[in-house]
Amino acid sequence: MxxxxxxxxxxxxxxxxxxxxxxxxxxxxxxxxxxxVRIGKYIELEMKDSEDLTKRIEELCEKLLANTVIENYRYEIEEGVAQ
Amino acid sequence: MxxxxxxxxxxxxxxxxxxxxxxxxxxxxxxxxxxxVRIGKYIELEMKDSEDLTKRIEELCEKLLANTVIENYRYEIEEGVAQ
Known part of the structure; x- marks a missing residue:
C-alpha cells in the first residue's frame, strides 16, 4: 500500500x-x-501498489480531482507505508 | 519575503x-x-520575514486557518523566495 x-x-x-x-x-x-494567500486542496490517498501507479494517479487527478483548466496538481508517493 | x-x-x-x-x-x-481518501486544505502564504515568523505562523493557523478541535496543521517555510 x-x-x-x-x-x-x-x-x-x-x-x-x-x-x-x-x-x-x-x-x-x-x-x-x-x-x-492562495488556497488549494490537499488530498491523501491510500492506493494499492501497481506498476502503473503514477499513470493511474495522473489519470484520476485529471478525471476527477483537479480541474486542469484552472488548477495545477502535483503529487508525491510516500514509500514504505505498512501493508 | x-x-x-x-x-x-x-x-x-x-x-x-x-x-x-x-x-x-x-x-x-x-x-x-x-x-x-482524506481531504484537507493546502494554503500558501507570502509573508514578510521576521524573527518570530514561526510563532506568527502558528498563531494565525490556530486563530484563523485551522480548527484545532478537529484538524491538525503542519507548515514548511520555503527559503530563498525573491524579495
Missing amino acids: KKVKIYITLRESVLDPQGQAVKNSLHNMSYEDVQD | KKVKIYITLRESVLDPQGQAVKNSLHNMSYEDVQD
Whole structure:
C-alpha cells in the first residue's frame, strides 16, 4: 500500500477570492505581514501498489480531482507505508 | 519575503464525508485500488520575514486557518523566495 499526497492549486492567472477573503481577515487581525494567500486542496490517498501507479494517479487527478483548466496538481508517493 | 506552505488535515478520529464521497466516485470510475481518501486544505502564504515568523505562523493557523478541535496543521517555510 502506498500513501499518495496530492496538492491542487489554482493556476497563477486565476483569481482566488477565498484566498483574498482570508488575507483580508488576517489583515483585520493585524497580521499585515501576510502579503498574499492562495488556497488549494490537499488530498491523501491510500492506493494499492501497481506498476502503473503514477499513470493511474495522473489519470484520476485529471478525471476527477483537479480541474486542469484552472488548477495545477502535483503529487508525491510516500514509500514504505505498512501493508 | 518567505513562502509558507500550510497543510491542514482532519484528525484521524474525525470522519471525512467529503473524502468518502470522492472514494465512492473513484470506485464507480473503476479505481478500486484506492483504499482511502482524506481531504484537507493546502494554503500558501507570502509573508514578510521576521524573527518570530514561526510563532506568527502558528498563531494565525490556530486563530484563523485551522480548527484545532478537529484538524491538525503542519507548515514548511520555503527559503530563498525573491524579495
